[in-house]
Amino acid sequence: MSQASRIESLRPLPSSRSMNEEEVARYESEFKQYATKWAEILDRNADRMKRGSYSLHWMNTDKAAWGKRAKPSSRGLTYTDVNHVPGYGVLPEKATWLNFAPRGSVRDEYAAEMPIVDDYTLVNRDESWADNVVTLYEEAKARQWNATRDIPWSELERLPDDLEKATCQLCTFLTEVEFVAGDFPAKWLYRIPQDFLEVKSFLVTQLMDEARHQEVFRKRAIAGGGLLHASPGFEWALKAIIDAPTHTMGTFLLNLLGEGLVLSIFRSGEMIAKTHVDKEIFRRCLQDEARHVSYGELELKNYLDHAPNREAAVEEMHRFADVGEQVILTSFTEAALVEPVAILLGGGLDKIDRGMEGQGRLWKMSVEEYLQRCDRAGFDRRGRCTIPIESPWGQN
């Protein structure tokens, strides 16, 4: 039997359904439904090309902000520099361009043929804007660092077993919690229209920061002994953040409260670090975290300042915070966090009680900082805060 006839005699393989059959069918159906729109554009373009004709309509600058050139400042060409050019820097209160057409481009005359991106639901500027977001974006880019290269890993010293385990457990906690600050903005990032590009850009830097934090703590733990225990209390706090009903509520819980407390942990981490490697890690991370906290403060302030009914908006935030604070508190009372920090603060397992006393003082300071940040945002939690000012273990 020849090779060809052998192949012809083979029975066909059993037909199998695509693994994504329903999704692909839905996609086909959707784009066939819109075929009169995009297929017309395709036909028009094909026809023009066949005729050997050029359009060159894009060279028409009548409706463009053409010729008003952006000038760089001393640190380069920033978004602020570009936004000073007439035609580019005005953000709408409500985004109506629910597609990718750039703010400041000639786009009105094409609107009828453009698709709508249904996922763009955060259309009100005051659901995501903060007055410091451009500054924070530029700062975030300028202050990026590399967890592979910028940490002096070769200087990592072996610690006594109790201190190494405490350090690795603290790093396990941070590895577990850090990327919620990536996943949460990611969940909202694609819902923010392109007209709010500065917010989207800043959130992307937050994603990068958190990827690096997750990376650096994972590396530190595994370089020092290994990852230790995950914790259910942490998980509930993370779920409370990721499931927050609105972007502003989640940003309050994540950036203002959660990252504010983690900023305190990073500061404690730098203080209690037993190696220069650990000090460098925590110092670098606390800088990033402070940027996220600053966004959270002014995002909440902007939201409340522009709420059509401020009183109702404040009350709704209080309702949310009443629950959110308690769930976050669950995480910050977990043994897998409190005890390793106490051991590091005290200087050893035999000095854990002394460490708990020190941690009690830091707790009080951290809660006061949280309340100050709420005050700054115009959100007075002092009479309603459900997190105790005194640490739970210091009240006995």
Add this chain to the structure above:
Amino acid sequence: METQAEPEQAERAVAFPSSEWFERLAQLMKVNRALHEHLGYIDCVAQFTVLDGGLGGKPWSVQVTFEEFEATDVREAGPDDVARADFTLEASLATWREMIEVIARGRGRPDLTHTLNYLSHPGTPIRVWSQDPLRKDLFFRYNQSLQEFINASAAFRTFFEG
């Protein structure tokens, strides 16, 4: 990270506290520009207060303005100037002295218990404060740059009067 100084200036001792001491750090920030560019922009006004560093043991303060990668202005500050500063770091002369001497011994790297954050996190012996929490957070946002700014003091000799 070890800092560099111009050789002719390295041997001249500078008094602490004094504006000259901080101006010397500002000059070194230019010398160490590559390091600061690597760390990123720093844009703030930091006030350093020596609680017993003035005449008759009264407070003495200096404000350092940071822009991009440089300290562009150093000026003594009085009580009326405090609002100009984003945040203030205040401590006794003994605390500042101990920190500076440890950094000098470490050739520009403090030991584990003499970093700005270590000394300030519990609120003592260095207190970091501001009337605005948002402006206080600049101390955290630029912490590594501020640490390197101070670490550069190892590049020259400091003497302490009194």
